[in-house]
Amino acid sequence: MSANEAKSTRKGRPAETIGEPALPDETEQAQRFEKARSAQARAVLEDYAELIDDLLTSGGEARPTDIARRLGVSHPTAIKSIARLKREGLAASEVNRGVFLTAAGHELAARARARHRVVVDLLVAVGVPRACAELDAEGMEHHVSDIALAAFSRFLKR
Amino acid sequence: MSANEAKSTRKGRPAETIGEPALPDETEQAQRFEKARSAQARAVLEDYAELIDDLLTSGGEARPTDIARRLGVSHPTAIKSIARLKREGLAASEVNRGVFLTAAGHELAARARARHRVVVDLLVAVGVPRACAELDAEGMEHHVSDIALAAFSRFLKR
């Protein structure tokens, strides 16, 4: 069966004629969504790493309740996520002690923060109010690829 | 206890001195993350609605397997998500028949597609290669607020 007819044989609908909107290639589109999903999976880890790093830098200690409060979640949720960070070798802690980052975790945090800053700056540069930029960047940053990030930096330098 | 000391009484660490990086306000930060989480919850629905709308427009029919293939997921996953769309009043279908959108679903799809387009255009405008822009936009678009979107449009018009 010749690929083009194969898609629409069911119910005898005629093969798609030319002149229609033309969707992107099927597998390419699938890859886009796949990439977005994997970015989403990393997002939580990045948020935690970045926040823990911030707390350590500015206050000296990153405690589960502080983390939970800042992320707007309950403390058990925070503890569970921290456990995942530990599983993935990004953080470490002993019972009833504050959390700290491993080298890998620190590196992740640094990259996340750098990206965050660039994204906010870009948004502001194209006319988004600062407060709104901070809000929107929180979700967007995890989906910005290195290539796009480099483009952002270049744009900001002008 | 005077709020400022309260945060750091544990283990006798002295209250935070001035001159440190200064984190954003606690509750404001929590709201940022909360907003990002709720955007994420909408993301799947938007992706499905937009895709279904695309399929209906360009091919005449939106069938679960096509949807699954284009999203890069298994067909049971797609069917489950479609069930959620139906639950939320965005889509409808009968057994063994293609999916279609309700008025609400169509409206959501239209908004999602418009936003998608603006985001891609903005990325391209600031120097991101087209292919990369398409990839990154897929994840970013769900986090762009109306205010930012308006700013993007204004920027593109110049």
Add this chain to the structure above:
DNA sequence: ACACTTATGTAGCCTTGGCTACATACTACC
């Protein structure tokens, strides 16, 4: 008509990331 292929739907499992409720461990203070 019967067989074959593909599409659709169901069942059941996993992980993530939310939550509440409860138990335990600190710390501070009198």
Add this chain to the structure above:
DNA sequence: GGTAGTATGTAGCCAAGGCTACATAAGTGT
């Protein structure tokens, strides 16, 4: 040193969004 208060941790629940395996339905072709 005991008590109050806060932090920490555990258990168990839920929904979302992945998956595989299986069963049924619908077209296709000989």
